[in-house]
Amino acid sequence: MSRTLVIAEHDGQNLNPSTAKCVSCATAVGHECDIIVMGSDIREIAEQAAAIGGVGKVIAVNAEPLGNPLAVNFAAEVVAIADDYSHIMGPSTTFGRDLMPQIAARLGVNQVSDIAAVEGTHHFKRPIYAGNAIVDVTAPDAVTVVATVRVASWKAAGNDGTASIEERTASTGPSDHTRYIGLQSGGGERPDLQTAARVISGGRALGSEENFELIYSLADLIGAGAGASRAAVDAGYVPNDMQVGQTGKIISPDLYIAFGISGAIQHVTGIKDAGTIVAVNKDAEAPIFEIADIGLAADLFTVIPEMKALLS
C-alpha cells in the first residue's frame, strides 16, 4: 500500500497553510496522498483541504471532542486508519510536533523529523544541530513512515484540486485524562509569521515593549508579519509566539528585515530560507551581516522612521 496521509492543521475556521506545504512534500514522495481533517463542525475546512491540488480524498472526522487539538485524541483517529497508508505526514509546527510522535510510538516506529527534501520514498534530508548540519535519513521500508515536514522548506501546493470528501465517525471516545482549557492568542491582526511574504523583526536593542511599536508600525505599513529574537521575548518585550529561531518559528518569507538582532546561530537557523535578508544593526561587526543580503550599520531608532517616511 503506497499511499500518503497528511494531517490537516486548522484553527477551527481555516486550514493552516502548513497543510498545503505538507501536501507538496507528500507529492514529492511520489504516491497518491489523502488528507485527514479532524475537528468539530469542519465541513468548510474539509472543503478547503479538498481544493489543494494533488489530493486523492479528504477524510473528515467530525466529532465534538475533536474541537480542540489534543494530541491524544487526534492520534487515536489517525492510528485507526493508519493501515491504509505507507506514509503519514504532519507539519513541524507546534501542532504537528506535539501530535506526530504520539502516532509514531503507537505504530512502533521512529519518526523522521523536519523533512527538508525528499530523495526517495524512504530517503529524506533534514537539518540537525540548529541547521548546522544536513543529514540524509533512510527510514526502514517494512514499516510505516511517520514524519514531520519542515514547512519553511516547501512551497504550498496549488489550489486547483477537486478531491472528494469522505465523512468518518470518530473511532474512539475522547481521553478523560487530558482537558483543554483555552488559548490566549498573543498576536493581533498581522500576517502569520510562518506564511507572511514579509517579516519585520526586532531584537533586544529595541529596549522595551513600547519601542516595539516602531517594529509594528513599519510592519503594518508594508503588510508584514512581526517577529522577534529570543532575547526580546525573554526580556518580556513581546509574546512568545513572535519568536523566530531554532526553538521558535522557522520561517521563509520573501523579505526578512532584522532590526537590532545580532544574529545568534539559533536565530539565523529560523530565517535561512528567507528570500532576501536585510539587517540593520548599530554594531558593524554583528554576525547577522555575514548572512544578510543587504546590511546597514546604523541605529534602528533613526532608520525605522526614515524608512517609514520613504515608504509611505
Add this chain to the structure above:
Amino acid sequence: MKILVGIKRVVDYNVRIRVRSDGSGVDTDGVKMSINPFDEIALEEALRIREAGNAEEVIVVSLGGNECQQQLRTGLAMGADRAIQIDTAGRLQPLTIARAFLKLVEKEQPGLVILGKQAIDDDNSQTGQMLAALWDRPQATFASQVTLSDNQATVVREVDAGLETIEVDLPAVITVDLRLNEPRFVKLPDIMKAKRKPLDVIALDELGVTSENDLQFTHHAPPPVREKGIMVEDTAQLVAELKNRGLV
C-alpha cells in the same frame, strides 16, 4: 511523589559544530559537552516542585556510556536526589529511549516525568510524546508554566498561536520550553556533595529493551552557505535597493 527527569549529554550550545569531512557525522572530539539546556530547565522545575513540598524525590536519568555520568553528577549537584545511568554504547533513537523510560516508570512509579521539549543536537522533539503514548498517560508539551493541585497539573503551553492551557491528571509527561524557569547555578560545595549521592547503572539489555525500526543516518553535510551580500550607507540607499529588487 517522585519525579523522573531526563538528561541528555549534548554538544554545548555555545559550540559552533563542524561536520566531519567524510560525512560520517558531527565532530565531537574534544568539544565541550553539557546538559541539554531544555533538560536543565526540566530539572530546575522538578527541584522547585520538590522544594514547594509537592514531591519527595527527584531522580535524574540519562542514557549513554559512562561519559554521561558527568552530566548526571551535574544534575545531582543542582539538587537531584539520585541518578540512574542506562548504560548503552550506541546512539539510541527516541522510540528506544521512550521504551527504556517506560521500564523505569514501571519500576519507580513517578507522578511526573519531566523532559526537555527537544535536544539541541538532533532537534527531534519526540521522546516525551512517545513516552506518553506508550505509557497511555497525558502529555503536556512545550510547557512555560506548570501548576500542581489535587493530583493534576495545569500547564500553559507555548504554541504557534500563543499560549494554550491544558489540564492533565497525574501521572503525566511534561516537556518544557525555555521560559518555564531559569536554572540555578551549581555551587562548589554542592559538586562535592553530589559525589556521594547514589548513581545506579543499569544496562539497557537488563531493562529488556532493544532498538528496532531504527532510521539510518547515512551522510552528513554542512548546510548551504548564504553568500554575504552588500552593505549600504544609509536608509535612502536601503529603501532604493529594496525597491530595485521589487521587495517593497
